[in-house]
Amino acid sequence: MVKKFRKAENRTLARAQAAKITKRIITNRATHDIPMPTSGQSFSHIKNKHKRSQMVSLMKREQKRVKAKNRRSKQEAESRGEHVERGEIRTIEKLREADETIVPEDDSEVEGDEAFDEFEKYFSGTTTPKIMLTTQKKPSPRLFNFLKELIHVVPNTFYYPRKDYGFNKICEYGANKGFTDVLLFHENKKIIQGVYMVHLPKGPTTYWRITRLKLGQEMRGGATCNASHKPELILNNFTTRLGRRLGRQLAALFPQAPDFNGRRTITFHNQRDFVFFRHYRYNFKAGTKEGEEDTTKCKLQEIGPRFTMKCRYIQHGIFDSKKGEYEYIWRPDSQVSRKKCFV
Numbered sequence: 001m002v003k004k005f006r007k008a009e010n011r012t013l014a015r016a017q018a019a020k021i022t023k024r025i026i027t028n029r030a031t032h033d034i035p036m037p038t039s040g041q042s043f044s045h046i047k048n049k050h051k052r053s054q055m056v057s058l059m060k061r062e063q064k065r066v067k068a069k070n071r072r073s074k075q076e077a078e079s080r081g082e083h084v085e086r087g088e089i090r091t092i093e094k095l096r097e098a099d100e101t102i103v104p105e106d107d108s109e110v111e112g113d114e115a116f117d118e119f120e121k122y123f124s125g126t127t128t129p130k131i132m133l134t135t136q137k138k139p140s141p142r143l144f145n146f147l148k149e150l151i152h153v154v155p156n157t158f159y160y161p162r163k164d165y166g167f168n169k170i171c172e173y174g175a176n177k178g179f180t181d182v183l184l185f186h187e188n189k190k191i192i193q194g195v196y197m198v199h200l201p202k203g204p205t206t207y208w209r210i211t212r213l214k215l216g217q218e219m220r221g222g223a224t225c226n227a228s229h230k231p232e233l234i235l236n237n238f239t240t241r242l243g244r245r246l247g248r249q250l251a252a253l254f255p256q257a258p259d260f261n262g263r264r265t266i267t268f269h270n271q272r273d274f275v276f277f278r279h280y281r282y283n284f285k286a287g288t289k290e291g292e293e294d295t296t297k298c299k300l301q302e303i304g305p306r307f308t309m310k311c312r313y314i315q316h317g318i319f320d321s322k323k324g325e326y327e328y329i330w331r332p333d334s335q336v337s338r339k340k341c342f343v
Contacts, residue, residue, distance in 0.1 A: 021054070022054070022057065022058070022061070025054060025058065026058070036058060036059075036062040037055055037058050037059040037062060038059070038062070039059065039062075039063050041059060043055045043056060074086075092272060092338055092339060093271055093272060095339050096339055096340075096341055097337065097339045097340050097341075099240060099341070099342075101240040101241045101242065102239050102240050103239060103240065103241060103244060110241065110244065114244070114248065117245075117248070118199055118202065118203070118204065119199070119248045119249060119251070119252040122180070122251075122252040122256065123248075123251070123252075123256055125256060125257070127180065128156065128255060129155075129156060129180045129181065129252060129253055129254065129255060130156050130158075130178060130179050130180050130181075131154055131156060131157040131158070131179065131180070131181050131182075131183060131253060132157075132158055132159075132160055132170075132174045132179045132181070132182045132183070133147055133150065133151065133157055133158065133159045133160070133183050133185075134159070134160050134161070134162050134170060134182065134183070134184050134185075135147070135161075135162050135184065135185050135186070136162060136184070136185070136186040136187065137162050137163075137164070139162075139185075139187065140187060140190040142190060142192070143185060143187055143192055145215055145217070146185070146192060146213065146215060146305060147159055147185070149215060149216050149217075149304065149305050150305070151227075152225065152227040153227075153231075153266065153279055153303075153305075154253055154254065155227070155230050155231075155254065155255055156255070158179075162184075167184060167196070167319055168318065168319065168320075170182060170184070171198050171200065171318050171319065174200055175200045175201040179200055180199070180200055180252070181197060181198065181199055181200060181252070181253055182196075182197075182198040182200065183195055183196070183197055183198075184196040184198075185210075192210055192213055193209065193210065194207060194208055194209045194210050194312070195207075195208050195210060195309075196319060197249065198318060198319055199249060199252070200318075201318075202317060202318070203315065203316055203317040203318050204245075204249070204314055204315060204316055204317065204327065205314070205315040205317070205318060205319045205324070206246065206249060206311055206313070206314045206315070207311070207312045207313050207315075208275075208309040208310065208311055208312070209309065209310045209311075209312055210307050210308070210309055211307070211308045211309075211310075212306075212307060212308045213305065213306075213307040214304065214305060214306050214307070215304060215305045216279075216302075216303055216304025216305050217304070218304075219302060219304045219306075221301075222301075222302060222303060222304050223281045223283075223301040223302065223303045224303065225262070225264055225279075225281060225303050226262055226264075228262075229259040229261065229262020229263075229264055230254070230255050230257060230258050230259045230262070230264075231254065231258060231259075231262070231264040231265060231266045231279075232258040232260065232264065232265040232266070233251055233254050233256075233258065233265075233266055233268075234265060234266070234267045234268070234269075235247045235250065235251060235267075235268045235270075236267065236268070236269040236270060237269065237270040237271060238268075238270050238343060239343075240341075240342060240343060242314075242327075242328055242342055242343055243270060243342075243343040245314070245327075246275075246311055246314065246343060247268070247270075250268050250275075254266065263281050263282040263283075263284075264279070264280070264281055264282075264303070265279075265280050265281070265282065265300075266278070266279050266280075267279075267280070270343050272338070272341055273310060273311070273330075273335070273341050273342055273343045274308055274309070274310055275308070275309040275310070275311070275343075276306075276308055276309075277305075277306060277307050277308070277309060278302065278306055279302065279303045279304055279305065279306070280300040280301065280302055280303060281300070281301050281302075281303055282298055282299075282300065282301075283298070283299050283300070283301045284296055284297070284298050285297050285298075285299070310330070311328070311330065311343065312329070312330050313326055313328060313329045313330065314326070314327045314328045315327065328342070330342070
């Protein structure tokens with residue numbers, strides 16, 4: 001304990017000393033009218049490594065100062081009503097490679113195919129989803145806590161212990177009992193790894209890798225929800241044929257008749273083939289500032305849990321590890337370029 005305290009104290013002293021040295025250097029340069037180093041300037045001619053690192057830090061400091069100054073000037077110009085041209089932010093998602101499987105809006109051929117797929121009866125309202133949750137053998141307490149929250153998130157969900165039954169036996173039992181989907185969660189060394197989603201009675205089966213899990217009970221200032229209210233479902237950026245198929249499977253887990261009085265919303269946001277799951281509640285408040293007394297403001301309050309999923313494969317039919325026919329398998333060598341996306 002004493003060692004940790006001393007290390008923390010030494011880090012604090014080192015940061016204070018570095019800030020003091022930087023301040024002295026800036027003062028000396030201003031006194032002798034020496035300009036600050038500009039962006040892209042090379043310091044390879046400085047042989048002293050310590051002095052060279054100081055000049056690099058000064059250059060980065062000057063870059064931040066200029067950037068902040070430009071940002072403030074643009075904000076002041078906008079407040080005065082002037083037109084300010086803003087450049088487009090370049091992201092990997094916007095630089096995505098062209099894909100021939102991206103579905104355009106109002107594609108009659110794709111809509112015709114989806115009208116006869118395995119999930120159409122859930123979107124037409126003729127069938128209500130009924131979900132079975134189960135786990136691997138000997139699950140950890142953290143997995144149980146996750147399932148407790150998931151039962152309140154997904155309506156009409158029931159937990160069944162795994163015991164010694166095989167996965168195919170569980171799927172067969174669920175189909176006979178009228179369940180529409182089976183979700184099996186597994187973990188490794190008490191860390192939740194992924195979930196198998198099997199759509200009953202004839203598939204498909206998908207496996208999703210789960211990362212960055214945070215339970216609702218671990219969130220600071222998290223909200224609570226009424227599980228009796230059916231949530232509003234939002235799916236973003238499922239643009240390819242594969243993405244639309246995966247999105248329809250995720251949407252088929254929820255009833256397609258949301259109860260807006262419950263103010264609950266569930267989002268599956270796809271970005272670079274990573275699907276981010278979020279569970280929010282709308283929070284309405286009256287305006288408190290002058291001139292806003294008659295207005296109502298809305299903000300999102302997270303309920304939880306939150307996690308990130310990535311589809312590793314989609315298999316035709318019920319789960320079969322030996323003779324299963326795969327519609328899609330993710331491989332590391334198939335996505336070497338970060339600009340290439342499949343979902």
